[in-house]
Amino acid sequence: MTYKSSVPMFWRLQGSKYRLVGTRCTKCNSVFFPPRSLCPKCRRKGTVEEMTFSGKGEIISYTIIRTAPEGFEKYVPYAVAIIKLDEGTNISGQIVGNNIEGMAIGMRVRPVFRRMFEDGDRGLIQYGIKWEIDKGDSTS
């Protein structure tokens, strides 16, 4: 049996996949996710350092998936959105909760830790960040 995912590749990306570790240019304050090691604006004049994103942000676009790729059939129908993170920069991700009827551009989201992909019954389970709609009612 062959596995679709590379174990070493996933391991290298764990920080960004589990905790949204990206980078920031200390000169112009641009933020990068996925992380970049060189700021395209400042190039070698800038210094890029590690930065963890809160994962909170707002939906700027979304689509509903009704015909899913292999391994994602069980989630259908589900939403994939482009999210503008509060710290700047955009990220795409799956929205959990299955409340696709109530989705709208501009909605606030917060990160949740979920299973992303299972490499068959014998391979690795990959974990990472998905998003849920944040009604702002979790701490009151």
Add this chain to the structure above:
Amino acid sequence: MDIGIVGYGAYVPRLRISVEEIAKVWGTNAENFRKGLIVDEKSVPESDEDTVTIGVEAGRNALLRAAINPKKIGALYIGSESHPYVVKPSGTVVAEALGLGTSLMLADFEFACKAGTAAMQCCYGLIKAGEIDYGMAIGADTAQGKPGDALEYTAAAGGAAFVLGKDPLAILEGTCSFTTDTSDFWRRERQDYPMHGARFTGKPAYFRHVLTATKNLMEKLSLNIDDIDYFVFHMPNGKFPTAAAKTLGIPMEKIAPGLVVKRMGNCYSGSSPVGLCATLDIAKPGQRILMTSYGSGAGSDSFSFMVTDRIIERRDMAPKTEYYLKNKKNIDYGTYVKLRGKLRM
């Protein structure tokens, strides 16, 4: 200096299936289960949730309340009977996701429904011995009941995490355990569902261990019922902890805040820990909480906590247990079967 809970947090998946919905499929009388077990519905994990993801969410809430640098945590122990891998620890994923450091003592624990409280005892011991400053203990499960079995009405998902250390919001005044070889519930390798000793799970198993551990701790700390404001007992259903309280002469209002089972079922290793979280959510400084877990096989861990002034500032720093109990969506049996992987295709 006092050692105890510096941060706590619960997590319960959003989906629920009612006792009626399960009874409808198996032709049983829902009222009998509802009244007999004192359970209305149970929580069901989404297909991308498991013990690891529940542990991360609960752990995140505990860290928010502890308000410490996660790298200061020196030990992480996770108790569960539904670790996603047979070989590969749940704890390494949780530690990485929570941003804990790498100078970390870590292991997954198993002891039916009491592995989470065993994890708390280990952290407490290491802190008391001066080996670590902070430790995190998690009890989490996505329990499975065989379709049609009585367990199917209660086997639920959820968990709780505790950061233990100094300057606590609840001082751990003492702990003790009671352990015997009593086979009331078990699951063999490669089996999807557990077996249980039906009526044998009551008197010689749950009640003997829970009552003995509780009495032993009260004796050890010279406490009587009046000295304790709240009790949390392991909740395989609503009936057992209620009966245990009656036997000890505990007024029902002292177990009510922690009796979460009616609304979410039994989340095994997370059961009494989630009950403790719900009780900490409402307890006042100076109040005492006694928690006793139960794990089949069999054993009970008992703890006495004294709530401090710190609870006031830390309680609102993360979602409360009530948020997760209220924030729910009911599903039908067909959806439940699909989500829990009970369909063979």
